[in-house]
Amino acid sequence: MGVEEEFLLVGADGHPVAKASEALESSDAPDRSQGTHGTGAGGLETEFMEEQLETATHPRRELSDLADQIRAGRERAQAAADRVGARVAALATSPFPFEGTTVARVRYLEARARFGLTAREQLTSGCHVHVSVDDDAEGVAVLDRIGPWLSVLLALSANSPFWQGGDSGFASYRSQVWARWPTSGPTRTFGSPEAYHEAVDALVATGTILDQNMVYFDARLSSRYPTVEIRIADVCLDADSATLLAGLARALVETAARDAAAGRPAPLLRTELLRTAAWRAGRSGLADDLLSPLTWRPLPAHDVVGQLVAHVREALADAGDLDTVTELLGRLWAAGDGATRQRGWLADGDGDLRRVVERAVAVTHA
Template sequence: MTFTRVQEPRALRARDVGDARHGRTSHARPTSRRLPCETSRVKRTVGVEEEFLLVGDDGQPVARAAEALEASGTDDKGGGTGSLESEFMEEQLETATHPRRELDDLATEIRDGRRRAQEAADTVGARVAALSTSPLPFEGTTVSRLRYLEARAAFGLTAREQLTSGCHVHVAVADDVEGVAVLDRIGPWLSTLLALSTNSPFWQGEDSGYASFRSQVWSRWPTAGPTRAFGTPEAYREAVDGLVATGTILDENMVYFDARLSSRYPTVEIRVADVCLDPDTATLVAALSRGLVETAAREAAQGTPPPELRPEILRTAAWRAGRSGLEDDLVSPLTWRPAPAHDVVGQLVAHVRDALVDAGDLDAVTELLGRVWSGGNGAARQRAWFAASGGDLRAVVEKSVEVTHS
């Protein structure tokens, strides 16, 4: 897919911290402070992880991830970016793009990841659907790995029902100082990203009444949700270590903040979005996420203090976004009062506009948003298909498979 790009002769661009280090191998995170004038002005890399459902011809989730990976010759050992691997449930596959600077390249690789996932599913007679929850009733099958089985035993129904699929966006940061400064500034806007991505209206065979019921299921985990401002990497690390020390979670990888410092990559990982039905929407969420990170980093470099973060308000704004998606009011981060979803999304674009222009992404974001407003996001489209089919959830799954690979 090719987008028309805005050309800026004096684009202020963010740091690149190295494409190779986005891989899923262990590395020491840089912690030294680097000022913008000391680094090259290039666009930040951005990568996307997508989780998908495996479904059969009848639309039901099928527990064939391990078989599909084995039959396709895929090494499911956390193989890094560009990989294909299993997730918490056997009814899921996960893809990961390489870190990309250009939005066109990212859009191509998102589609390529979906194609590779379907090729693996083909080997076991399954199909890949970008559905954040299964419309049809299911009983999830936990992947037979010690850590996952321990989580299933420790967390009961929360783990057993965790057949949900999200979209995680990784945006490069220079170091943990910049990363924490970003986390302290992007929180108010994360619920808007959720609203754009909402793609899970159905749960266990019923309309949940939510645009994103995944966000409701996900919020059951003890560490999920928004966070306070941390101020320093040391305070962030103290918070993570403190959660692990409670003995409630298995390890720091179960710190499920809406946005966090990645333990694998030198990135900020934004984790609020449903997996997007349409690959174009995934590209849109990635572009806006990079814009948020770049805008926050610039504010920090300029000495602009972070906004006051009130987790109880942020949690309520996220609930509102998950409840109605783009179909009703959202909570505006500018006023913390209700406002039409179209206006709040416009406020987000205005907030990150300079970063979008400098990255050459503004025209693409405008185009992709236009498609969402005209065609609806995943939640709206699923409900429209359900109504048009006379209430047939299998038809919803069938149409979702088609759009997943559009």
């Protein structure tokens, strides 16, 4: 498994700063021409906006090794930001108003021209978890089974309550902004690799999106690696939460693969229910009811997360991750999700958004 994290670049006043390309150009890391820097913690590169940096871990089997990689990637991003007087914050949206600056690559500029305000406002930071699969057949079998549980991962990661200087009323407003892309969101049951690839090809053939890399499903087959890529989550405020997310994502994929191998049929995925479940998770995070994937009825978030852990318990235990995931979940419940913590910092700081960003920077690297 591996993790990609997107971060905000902020100045001393907490506002986003458009210095990503400059930060990487001033870096002494190798391989600048490919947009990926260094080797120790995986890649470091720009994202869609100049106000962002993205890290990527190397693939790891042990969750503890992955946790070290996640922390090293955050340190590496901050080292690059230091060269341009900026700081790295694991915030899925900026608390302050912004005007995003698109990175000057042909593909990104074309997307900005084609998608207008949707592209101009995509200063959003997510966390993508890659989990290896044997082949496309296993990957599609996994996609057909994990959909009902993805909204729970969004709730666990929710870390974007603020938008353009105000409280959005959502725990993950990033999920709302991201949903503006035409290919974002949940997917139906495919049944075979051929059906999956036909669906991707059909979307590209509409001429609406630039290419297959703009198929932004909540979970998809990676076009670069032999993995299922789970893309629904906000970037997590702290490295522990990112590690928790990765551990649960791997267990979810492994559980689905085992179910498929045992001949247990995939559920009939109803995208209207999956979309509604994700909307509720984005609205309240862990602070209110979520939709149970077992009944599609609301239950307290704690109970629904418990259902997820029960669903993947065997895979967690077999990987040696059960105790770690249990401990990390306990920490998350004690501290609150990222959105709850951000709102608490705002209240403690008498409504000063700078206080939110300062605390987020500190927690990002804790």
